[in-house]
Amino acid sequence: MKKNNPMKNKNNIVLLYITIGCIWVVLSDQVIAFLIDGMPVEDRALINSLKGFIFIAFSALLLHYLVNLYNKGKKRELDYLQQNLENSQKQQQQWYYAQKMAKIAGWEYFLQTDEVCWSDNLYALFGLEPNAAITPAAFFLEQIHPDDLAGFLAQHDKVVAEGEMDYIHRLKIDNDWHYVRHAGVVVYQDGRPYKISGVMKDINDTFNRELLLNNALERHELVNKATHDAIWDWELSANQVTWNSGLKQLFGYDHHQGCFIPEWWIEKMHPTDRKRVMNSINSFVKQANKRWEATYRVLCADGSYKYVFDQAYLLTDDDGTPKRIIGAVKDIDELKQKDEENRQLAEVVSKVKSGVVIKDTDGRISWVNSSFEKLSGYTLAELKGKLPREILHGPETSQATKDFIAASLKVNDFFNIEIVNYAKSGLPYWVEVNSTSIFDSQEQHSGYIDIVTEITERKKREERINEQNQTLKEIAWINSHEIRKPVASILGLTALAKITDNIQEKEEFYSRIDSCVKEMDEIIHQTSAKVNELMGKEEGNEETINE
Incomplete structure (x- = not known):
């Protein structure tokens, strides 16, 4: 600890000298008067003279002592100051390296002058010399990430209002963006904000580690939620x-x-x-x-x-x-x-008599049931990956129906059509196809399912019925047109024969009536033939069905 030296001040030495001099003047005369009492006059004069020399000698010795004491005090003070200076420089150097290792730098921002005072470490972070000719405040703002600048300025206003600062943003350091943290307080002068004093720490490594950790934890939690x-x-x-x-x-x-x-x-x-x-x-x-x-x-x-x-x-x-x-x-x-439902559904599909065809989004066959294999004569392996038109259609397949199917597939629309397919043996057969689009759990189109029913016999019956209808139409036309003509003629000739008395005219009328009758008889024979033909076909169909 430093000792207090009263002689370190020159004024104290002068004051001490005056005090001792006054004491000497007062006491020396009384002491000398006491000593020379009863002495001869010559001795008294000698002693008074010696008093002056003694005072001068004493004063010289006192001054010498006081000056030495003062010099020693100054030297000790200088030594103490030098030691403190060396310790301060050492501590400052240690603090500098501690700040550098911790990536911490101090700063002060003076609100009135818009000036910034940086520590050497902050200059070093930007690769600048402490005496670099820059405007610190403007230069610092230029180093802030553009996306963080507005937030930083808003934080500055908040700090001035609230008195404390704790903010994280990105800053360009070594030509790369680093996350930094600012902590500081507002210093007031005369009750008004004077400056903001704080420190800045580079937390990029820590921030990135925490970010990676948080991302990992978040992914882990999301995986748990997603996988249940x-x-x-x-x-x-x-x-x-x-x-x-x-x-x-x-x-x-x-x-x-x-x-x-x-x-x-x-x-x-x-x-x-x-x-x-x-x-x-x-x-x-x-x-x-x-x-x-x-x-x-x-x-x-x-x-x-x-x-x-x-x-x-x-x-x-x-x-x-x-x-x-x-x-x-x-x-x-x-x-x-769902597996159980699918198993049951698969069992039902495999046992239904109708053919079932499942196609992908391109319309290619991906699966058929056994009923369709029997109907077409093709195995699943032969059908898989094929378009129906490539393997099932033939010369009698309607082009209009094929175009209708293609148009429906383009819009994923349901359709119901009757079409001629060809078996593996080459024989044609009629089928009714009910096709509908299928969608997955996300409502995305995943393909088509066709229910295929053979209708060959029905189409044959319809063809026979159409032929019968055509025959009946011909019979009806004969009845309504061919028979009506001779009947009308007979009626007219009969009426004329009744009103004429001329034998020759009557014979002419009767001759024409006979011709009309023969014509009508021929028409009746034709009608009978068509009826017989129709009845013959019906009997033949019944025999075929019975067989």
């Missing part, structure tokens, strides 16, 4: 199992209860599945296999059972001893139900 898995961690040495939040989400059990013993979960397995699953996992641990999986049913908190798919990974010590098992339980109950 219940994650479990079985520590074999402690015989404890820890679950994540998926346990509650999937099965309704509270995972916050902590660690469960393995028997808790085993008891939740369906009694029919329990022995099989436990034998499987015991063998997995005993043989120290890396991976394990099983499908079984689990009792939920609401009393229902769900199908789950459980898979796990075994962690071992350096010597291969099983240490932990980390697994994930996936709820596949809905999938199992």
Whole structure:
């Protein structure tokens, strides 16, 4: 600790000298008067003279002593100041390197003059010399990322109003964007904001690590949410199992209860599945296999059972001893139900008499049932990947119908058509096709399904009915036109024959009536022939059907 030296000030020396001089003047005369009392006059004069020399000598010695004392005090003070200066420089250097290692730099921003005072480290961060000819405030703002500049300026106004600053933004350092953090306080003068004093820290590495960690945690949480898995961690040495939040989400059990013993979960397995699953996992641990999986049913908190798919990974010590098992339980109950529905649907489709054809979005055949294989004579392997027109259509297939099918497929529209297909044997056959588009769970078009029904016999019957209708139309036309003509003629000639008395005219009328009768008889014979022809076809069809 520094000792206080009263002689370090020249004024103190002068004051001390005056004080001692005054004391000397007052006391010396009294002392001398006492000493020379009774002495001869000559001796008294000598003593008075000696008093002056003694004062001069004493004063000289006193001054010498005081000056030396003053010089020693100044020297000690200079030594102390030098030591403090060296310590300060050392501490400043240590602080400089500490700031540099910590990537921290101090700054002061003077609000009235819009000037910034930087520490050497802040200059160094930008690769500048401390005496660089720049305008610090303007230069600093130019280094802020454009997307962060507005926020930084808004933060500045907020700091002036509230008195404290803590803000993170991007700053260009070494030609790269770094995340930095500013912390500072407002210094007031005469009750008004005078300057903002603070420090800046480069937190880019920390920020990026935290960002990566947060991204990883976020991805992990998103994966859990997306996969709906219940994650479990079985520590074999402690015989404890820890679950994540998926346990509650999937099965309704509270995972916050902590660690469960393995028997808790085993008891939740369906009694029919329990022995099989436990034998499987015991063998997995005993043989120290890396991976394990099983499908079984689990009792939920609401009393229902769900199908789950459980898979796990075994962690071992350096010597291969099983240490932990980390697994994930996936709820596949809905999938199992859909699989069962699909199985039943597939069974129904495979057994229906109508042909079923499933096509992709390009209209190519991807699957047919056995009924369609029998109908077409082609196997699924022969049909798969083919367009129907490439393998099923032939010369009698209507081009208009094919164009209608193509137009419907372009707009994914439902259609119902009758068309001639050709079997593998080359024989044509008629089918009725009901086609509709199919969509996946995201409502995206995934293909088409055709229900194909053979209508060859129906088309033949329709053709026969059309022929019969045509014959009946001809008969009706004969009845309405051919027979009406001779009948009208007969009626007219008969009327004329009744009103004439001329024998020759009557004979002429009767002759013409006879011709009309013969003409009508011929028409009747033609009609009878057509009826007989029609009846013959009907009998032939009945015999064919009976056969």
